[in-house]
Structures are given as structure tokens and as C-alpha cells.
Amino acid sequence: EGLVSHYVYPSMDIVLTPDTNIVICSNTESYGAGGKDVYLLKLDLSGNVKWSRTYGGSGDDIGYGIVNDPNGGFLISGETFSYGAGNGDAWLIKTNDTGGVVWTNTYGSSSNEEASYMIIPTIDGNYLMGGYSYNSSYSYDFMLIKVNSKGKLLWSKVFGTSGADYPTNIIELPDKSIYFDGSAPTGS
Numbered sequence: 001e002g003l004v005s006h007y008v009y010p011s012m013d014i015v016l017t018p019d020t021n022i023v024i025c026s027n028t029e030s031y032g033a034g035g036k037d038v039y040l041l042k043l044d045l046s047g048n049v050k051w052s053r054t055y056g057g058s059g060d061d062i063g064y065g066i067v068n069d070p071n072g073g074f075l076i077s078g079e080t081f082s083y084g085a086g087n088g089d090a091w092l093i094k095t096n097d098t099g100g101v102v103w104t105n106t107y108g109s110s111s112n113e114e115a116s117y118m119i120i121p122t123i124d125g126n127y128l129m130g131g132y133s134y135n136s137s138y139s140y141d142f143m144l145i146k147v148n149s150k151g152k153l154l155w156s157k158v159f160g161t162s163g164a165d166y167p168t169n170i171i172e173l174p175d176k177s178i179y180f181d182g183s184a185p186t187g188s
Helices: none
Strands: 011-017 023-028 037-043 050-054 060-070 074-080 090-095 101-107 112-121 127-135 139-147 153-159 166-172 176-181
Touching: 011 060, 011 074, 023 060, 023 074, 037 074, 060 127, 074 139, 090 127, 090 139, 101 153, 112 139, 112 166, 127 166, 139 166, 139 176
Parallel strands: 037 060, 060 112, 090 112
Antiparallel strands: 011 023, 023 037, 037 050, 060 074, 074 090, 074 112, 090 101, 112 127, 127 139, 139 153, 166 176
8 A cells, every 4th residue: 555666756645734634645456446546545633534535447546746726625646547548647636625526637648658746836826747758669758747727738848868767856936937856867
């Protein structure tokens, strides 16, 4: 439960909610629809479970990042092998305050595997998702996806070297410039 050992990025994130509780985004193989499923768990500050939810289909579905949505509820970024174009797609889940699904969207192609490790709100009221795109020539490249508050794709960009490039952090500065870092092979 919790961590997906064969993935590079840890599959767990946590946020403090506006009502001073804790929401953990992780994964489970014990509950849900089958395979790995996204697991969302709300706890009070004493560690008592208030509610829990799972999201996913028959394939592996992984939750990596979570943020509070200023409009209420949560946004979960991850990867799905159950929905989308196939071969693994970046997945965004919008929930309400009790974890009920409001909408979901996938981002990707049938030829590449895409995943979103993190999500941050942007100054203009949209969201940036950071993750990777893995192509058939065995190259992992850093991927940025910008979506609006309804999950509609605004743009996506891929950056990388000839080796495996994995994201670590994304920030947006007050002038709306975006900085990201990650790991790349030595000498790249």
C-alpha cells in the first residue's frame, strides 16, 4: 500500500485542508476496482479517519500529487492505465470536499506513456502539472501540462536530454515565468 516501488517518483502526497484536516493521496491494491487504484484519505489532526475514496479501473491507476482547489475540493494528478488514449496517460481527478468525483481528464497519446507527478495552481487561476513522457525509443522526458480550472488542456511541452529526465519541482514566479528542476543523466 502507498508506494509504487517500480516507479521513480514516490506516489504519495499530503495537504492540510482549509478546515484544518489532513488529506493523503496515495495508492492501494486492497480496495477499489482492481490493480492499483488511487487512494484518497481524510484524517483529523488526531489521526482519525473521516472518509476514504478510491479511483480507478481494471488497470493500474496511480495518484502522485494533490492540491486544494480554491473553488472547493481537491485536484489529484497521476497516471492511468484504465482510461485515456492507452499505454499510460497523465490523469487529473477533480473531487468535491468529500472526495466525490466532479470530473476526470486524461492527457496523452497512444504511442507514449505519460504521467503527472505534481500539480500546482497558477497565478491566472489555472493549473500546471509536471511529469514525464516516455517514448518508444526508451527516453523519459520532462513534461509540463497547463490546464484550466475545468481540466481543459491549454498547452503541453516536453523537455529533455538524450537520457532519462525526471521532474522534481515546479514553481511559478509573480511575473508568471515557470521554473522546474529534475534529474538528468550525468554529462547531459
